[in-house]
Amino acid sequence: MTAARLAGAEMLDVGGYARISDVGQIGDGRDGREGVIRQREDVYDLAKLKRVNVHRIYEDNDTSAYKRKVKRKDFEEMITDLASATISGILAYNIDRIARQPRDLERLIDIYEQARRPMIFATTAGDYDLTTADGRFQARIYVTIANKFSADAARRVARQKLAEATDGKPHKGQRAFGWRDAEHVDEKEAEILRKAREDILNGKLIATVHREWAEAQVRTPQTPAGKTISYTSVRYVLRNPRLCGYRAYIPQEHRERSGRVDPVEYLVERTDGTPIVGKWETIFTPEEWRELVDVLDSRKNTGKGRKVGTTVTKRLLTGIARCGNCGSGLASAMYQRGTPSYEKYGYYYLCKVANGGCGTLSRSGPPVDDYVEQILLGHLKKQAQVVTPAEREDPELEAAKAKLKRINSDKAEARQLRASDMLSLSEFAREIRRLEDKEQELKEKVSTLSVTPIRASSAASRIVREWDKFTVDMKRAEIMRSIEAVVVSKAGKGGAQRGKFRPELLEIVWK
Structure with missing residues (x-):
């Protein structure tokens, strides 16, 4: 309803809306609120002119109305208040402050069409009577034009960013984890990344790295205040091509459509297919980064069950130990609480019929694990004592x-x-x-060949030295590099349960 039709009626309560898309460049001397402050003043001036009362100013600072995935908190509250009759109209500096996507305007139009009370929709550039076909038509034209302007601006910005990426210039905005600014490495964070890479190559899972980082309160600049670092952030950081100097460029529309995407898939390449190298200090060499990415790729879900190496495997020899009767991989289970076996051992390995096994074999877990660890470490100690020639690639x-x-x-x-x-x-x-x-x-x-390298004497020595610090998944990875299977034979009429641990019932099959 227009202001003329409101003449003589009771003063309406309306909402004023103020929005600006950015807060200015860092260090330019502005606090980012100058734009919305001016818009608030314009709203109050407009309210006096229209003889309405401003119930509340709804303000979305540094918020885009064009990007589809951006949530405007105050805009949503304004729509709720409009639909519930808390307010009976909207005032703004211009219609493009309220909507740059036609779907947002249509939500407002639905409310105005269904309302059975005096309503107003006014801007300093003019009024729009959304209860009439002509008013809706006019509003739709202006929002469509605003949408086109935003699309053109986004295209120009994207082209500029791609040109900067092709030139190897660093990313703008927040610094990346591992760097204190756009160009210089933060040695403390870089050391965290180097250790994570080494651990993952030794078999540690990203889930374990994530837990350790969260417990140590490791945070990236993008981690929300009061939150711990997420699993996806850890994975993203470790796969970031920036680590070795490669420049990536992820178009904004891809980010908005898919959220956080794999930066490895968005390397900027020359016409000959070689990656663009950026102008900043690096933490890994390209070979070190590629080796890490290959290992992570090798653990992806194959589509045939759970992901390789996930934390579902809690026991050292699950799947590695095999039934000597039928050859099936052994699963693990806990003894019943309160029993002597639970107090002494906790868990055991068993051949399960549900997994295709014969179901006739079980063995207490810790003694088997300890025995296999001792044999493997003895094997590695012998390797460490042998002086080997320079390692040759397969x-x-x-x-x-x-x-x-x-x-x-x-x-x-x-x-x-x-x-x-x-x-x-x-x-x-x-x-x-x-x-x-x-x-x-x-x-x-x-990836498969890279994660099973020939073990040099120095590597074997390091594994023996650091074994007690290894997690279960790291130990499993080392076992699988050297051991094909641990065959567990039946003891016969409870012999393994009544007597002492019998290592002769275990056969280690070496690779």
């Missing part, structure tokens, strides 16, 4: 890496042929898909 691994390099060259050549119109779009799409499928296959092969 020929199969070398061949796989060489094929990966050729695929990168083939992809770059396909891009050049497409750019020269020597390949049709369909031919280019098929070729890129074929190369990417082959690339993924080779990456998985490289």
Whole structure:
């Protein structure tokens, strides 16, 4: 309803809305509220002109009305108050302060159309009677224009950011974990990252790293106040190409559509397929970073059950120990509370019929674990005493890496042929898909070969020295590098339960 139709009526309670999209550049001397303060003044002046009472100013500072995933807290409260008749209208400096997405305007239109009371929708640029077809048409045109302006601005900003990425310039905004600013490493945080990399290569899970970081109150600049670092943040930080100097660029629309995405998939490359190297200090070498990413990729869910190496495996030899009768991998279970076996051992290994086993074998867990640990450490100690020549990379691994390099060259050549119109779009799409499928296959092969390297004497010595500090998943990884299986044989008529631990009933199958 227009102001003219409100003449003589009781003064309406309305909501004033003020919003600005940014708070200015850091260090520019502004506090970021100048824009909304001016808008608040304009709202009060407009309220005097329209002879209405401002019930409340709804303010969303540093908040976009264009980005779809941005939640405007005060805007939502204003809509709720409008629908409940707490307020009977909206005043703002301009309609683009209220809405830059047509769907937000439509929510307001629905309320105005269904209201059975005097309403007002006014800005300093003019009024919009949302109860009439002409008023709604006019408002929709202005919001559509505002949406187009925002889309054009977003496209220009995206193009500028891509150009900066291609030039190797550091990211703007908040610093990344591991750096004290855009260019210089924070040695304390860098050391945390280096240790995490070493632990993960030794078999530690990201879930374990996350728990340790949370307990140590490790926080990134992006961690919300009062919160602990999240699992996804730990994974993101460890996979960040910035660690080795590679420049990534994730388009804003991808972030808004998918949330936090894998930065590894958004490396900025030259026309020959080689990554752009940024202009900042690094924490890892490219080889160290790639090795870490390959190990993490090798643990991804295969689609056939739980993820490899998740914290579901709590016991040292679950799946590694095998039934000597049927060959099935042994599961683990707890003894019944209050029994002598529970007090002495706690858990045991068993061959489960539900897992395809024979169900005829069980063995107390701790003695088996201790025995296998002692045998493995003795084996590693012997390796540590042997002076070995310089470690040579596996020929199969070398061949796989060489094929990966050729695929990168083939992809770059396909891009050049497409750019020269020597390949049709369909031919280019098929070729890129074929190369990417082959690339993924080779990456998985490289990951598998990389996580089972030849153990040098220095590595064996370190493992023996640090064994007591290893987590269960790290110990399992070391066991699986050297041991194929631990075969547990039946003792016969309770022999293993009544007598002492009998190591002759265990057979270690070495790789």
